[in-house]
Amino acid sequence: MFGLMQERPLLVASIIQHAARHHGRTEIVSRLTDGTLHRTSYAALERRARRLAVALRTLGIASGDRVATLAWNSFRHMELYYGISGGGAVCHTVNPRLSADDVAYILNDAADRLLFADTSFVPLIEAAAPMLAGHLQAVVMLCAAAEMPQVALPPGIALLCYETLIDAAGEDYAWPVFDERTAANLCYTSGTTGRPKGVLYSHRSILLHTMAENGGAVFGLRPADRAMPVVPMFHVNGWGSAYAAPAAGAALVMPGRHLDGASVAKLMNDERVTVSAGVPTVWLGLLSHLRASGERLHTMQRLIIGGSACPPALIEAFDREYGVTVEHAWGMTESSPLGTFNTPRIVPGEDAAAALQRKAKQGHAIFGLDMRIVDDAGQEQPWDGVASGNLQIRGHWVCSAYYGNPPGSATDAEGWFTTGDVATISPDGNMEITDRSKDVIKSGGEWISSILLENIAVAQPEVAEAAVIAAAHPKWDERPVLLVVPRQGQTIDPARLLGAYRGQVPNYWIPDAVVVLDELPHTATGKVSKLALRKRFRDHLTSSASAA
Secondary structure, three states: OOOOOOOOOOOOHHHHHHHHHHOOOOEEEEEOOOOOEEEEEHHHHHHHHHHHHHHHHHOOOOOOOEEEEEOOOOHHHHHHHHHHHHOOOEEEEOOOOOOHHHHHHHHHHHOOOEEEEOHHHHHHHHHHHHHOOOOOOEEEEOOOHHHOOOOOOOOOOEEEEHHHHHHHOOOOOOOOOOOOOOEEEEEEOOOOOOOOOEEEEEHHHHHHHHHHHOOOOOOOOOOOOEEEEOOOOOOOHHHHHHHHHHHHOOEEEEOOOOOOHHHHHHHHHHOOOOEEEEOHHHHHHHHHHHHHHOOOOOOOOEEEEOOOOOOHHHHHHHHHHHOOEEEEEEEOHHHOOEEEEOOOOOOOOOOHHHHHHHHOOOEEEOOOEEEEEEOOOOOEOOOOOOOEEEEEEEEOOOOOOOOOOOOOOOOOOOOOEEEEEEEEEOOOOOEEEEEEOOOOEEEOOEEEOHHHHHHHHHOOOOEEEEEEEEEEEOOOEEEEEEEEEEOOOOOOOHHHHHHOOEOOEOHHHOOOEEEEOOOOOEOOOOOEOHHHHHHHHOOOOOOOHHHO
């Protein structure tokens, strides 16, 4: 016997339809590339998204065709999210921080027919365009006709104006209804271990992820919230914020490309932002600005941090100095991205130090996703907070295969996807990433966590940013090397810094050397590039007197 309930396919367009109908006057604020602010509403955005869907049909885009975006967070990028996938095509967000070669590889691999791009990316487009001839039909610049730049494109690739297309299209368009398993979005991994790989999300997976994200144990957005997704919309669908906010009726504040501490703080205060999400690098910059300027955050309540491990010192500083709660999350491109969330909770008898240690972990599995840790033989490890293992996940929004590969080819026979992270899980299910499998340091047969060493370094008052890598060693195979950037106006004493580790970690964990740098390299998604650092400093101990 089946239940007697209505059934509607879970489609992306239903989110913006709901927002337009029930939260139509709620605003979307976008800081454009020239620094000016643009304001619109969910009702107006939905109308323009339908116009875009009409324009795409006029350009010959059919269901399943891939349409790429190369854009910052803005109202136009939101229109692309809904106009492309809502009409049955696939919205392919491309990371503009990648090299022209990688951008061309991704566009060719996806066989995108159109590319919508912000005007600030003209040099990148011109560098990649000669490698795109054959399948790319046109480049559409996201601007008005009067703002159209000159773009050198090879024969066969047309140059079009976004606002001209929108103006020529009508609003008489009804969002189509189709199978919820239809592909909706395509995102590529950052390619830190080879060429980027595509992850193809379905309408169903996005809707389920959105509903889970808006649960009280996760983002929990409400109509009273003014959410500012600092994480770019080209980075795993902006962590779902472009879907979660309109689904909840929360206002959206889009910061565009200006993510320095001063710009972020001003926009937060001017637009009364209550919740924001981004990688630790951005929040370290914001904290540095607030401390240097004496500025306060007047309406901010929560900062959601993911992308890489959040230093406990950052959590403590925002809470103690500014009254802002930091909530840690973990995920990846392959999990849409949310996998776990460290929801604030009260633990009876817990002191401040233990509470901070708990908050610094990556959190509990979100309903709809399961996780486990296994050893190298695939045997599940206990949840005792001590045993570590390779983190595996499975769930409603976890990929089963990479784009172009057979279904199920990225998982084992039971559907478990190996994340590449090494983790522990406490008895109550609180997961902590101890390292990436490729970043963990094996010294004399013993494992050393680079993340824990980095957190201790960043907690020191003179350190702005830190990274720990494995360097070759003639006796121990690998030894940790600490790479640090000093805070402005500060000087780092390597001996004092290494002394901070004593009593906090086993002596053999203490780094063999400290290297002071002006800055650390970052990946296209804002994380510290351990790959670049390993290439540069892999032989640091064997090529210097430190090896002695």
